[in-house]
Amino acid sequence: MRLVQMVGIIFFVFSLIACRAEAPPPATAYPTYTPYPTYTPYPTYTPPPSPEASLPSAEIENLIWPTGPRDDVIPAEDAAAFMGEKITVEGTVITTHNSGNAVFLNFAKDYQNSFSAVIFPEDWPKFPSPPENLFYGKLVRVEGVIEEYQGKPEIIIEDPWQIEVAVTLGQTIASSCNCALPTPAAGEVTLIATPVISMSIPQTTTAVSAESLAPPPIAPPAPVVSWEEAAAYTGQVATVEGQVVGTYNSGKVVFLNFDQDFRNTFKVAIFPDSWPLFPEPPELYYKDKTIRVTGQIKLYEGSPEIIVDHPDQIEVME
Numbered sequence: 001m002r003l004v005q006m007v008g009i010i011f012f013v014f015s016l017i018a019c020r021a022e023a024p025p026p027a028t029a030y031p032t033y034t035p036y037p038t039y040t041p042y043p044t045y046t047p048p049p050s051p052e053a054s055l056p057s058a059e060i061e062n063l064i065w066p067t068g069p070r071d072d073v074i075p076a077e078d079a080a081a082f083m084g085e086k087i088t089v090e091g092t093v094i095t096t097h098n099s100g101n102a103v104f105l106n107f108a109k110d111y112q113n114s115f116s117a118v119i120f121p122e123d124w125p126k127f128p129s130p131p132e133n134l135f136y137g138k139l140v141r142v143e144g145v146i147e148e149y150q151g152k153p154e155i156i157i158e159d160p161w162q163i164e165v166a167v168t169l170g171q172t173i174a175s176s177c178n179c180a181l182p183t184p185a186a187g188e189v190t191l192i193a194t195p196v197i198s199m200s201i202p203q204t205t206t207a208v209s210a211e212s213l214a215p216p217p218i219a220p221p222a223p224v225v226s227w228e229e230a231a232a233y234t235g236q237v238a239t240v241e242g243q244v245v246g247t248y249n250s251g252k253v254v255f256l257n258f259d260q261d262f263r264n265t266f267k268v269a270i271f272p273d274s275w276p277l278f279p280e281p282p283e284l285y286y287k288d289k290t291i292r293v294t295g296q297i298k299l300y301e302g303s304p305e306i307i308v309d310h311p312d313q314i315e316v317m318e
Contacts, residue, residue, distance in 0.1 A: 099312035
């Protein structure tokens with residue numbers, strides 16, 4: 001009986017082993033596929049626009065620069081980015097001012113914070129007429145080193161060749177200054193000061209007749225107006241005359257008032273950085289005096305004013 005049991009057990013064990021051998025091995029999952037990241041190309045380089053694209057002359061047809069085309073010209077509003085560099089700046093002279101110590105050619109209404117060209121008295125005789133009149137309202141190019149003065153960019157003009165006035169085909173060119181122009185590079189325009197002024201430019205020749213040799217019109221000097229008329233000259237450079245009937249120093253600005261209704265009438269404003277230039281505090285020095293003040297008339301809160309940044313802008317009348 002024991003033998004039969006043992007045989008049964010052995011048979012059971014062998015059957016179990018055989019079943020295990022025939023069972024398929026457990027499935028092993030393959031690793032999941034991770035695709036490579038998609039290719040992102042580098043951004044293409046887009047060069048900045050050429051400075052000439054924003055130059056005022058780009059919008060004027062039939063324009064000629066007497067010394068020929070230039071590829072190193074920047075607009076006046078970009079001058080501050082080129083401090084210390086020798087470059088050519090282009091823009092329209094919208095205001096001028098002769099302080100007695102210098103002539104300023106301004107290229108923006110906010111002339112206190114923007115580019116200007118400066119000409120000192122020893123160089124005025126080199127020009128055919130007063131620079132403040134000769135270049136007023138003209139589209140010009142100024143060549144020189146951009147320097148910083150009181151936080152703003154400027155070029156000092158010592159010779160007339162540093163400033164060039166744009167002309168159009170057929171327009172007379174005045175060349176009456178006693179100065180030597182630099183030798184032009186190959187391909188540049190050549191000016192010949194003869195009874196007939198001729199310009200030679202590539203593929204184009206323009207002759208100006210002797211009958212039109214009169215100098216170009218010169219902007220008239222700033223008109224002298226009373227303080228009551230100042231508002232009519234807003235945006236213009238003018239000389240305003242009147243008696244200072246009241247003054248006020250707010251700590252941030254000195255006001256010279258010409259009427260008791262100072263809020264709605266013409267006034268002069270002088271900011272702190274200019275106060276040390278005056279012989280004594282402006283609110284005391286000019287009180288009750290009749291003066292003439294020259295500058296650009298602007299509107300501030302509806303009333304006209306001139307901002308004075310130098311004593312030479314004010315003349316005390318006897």
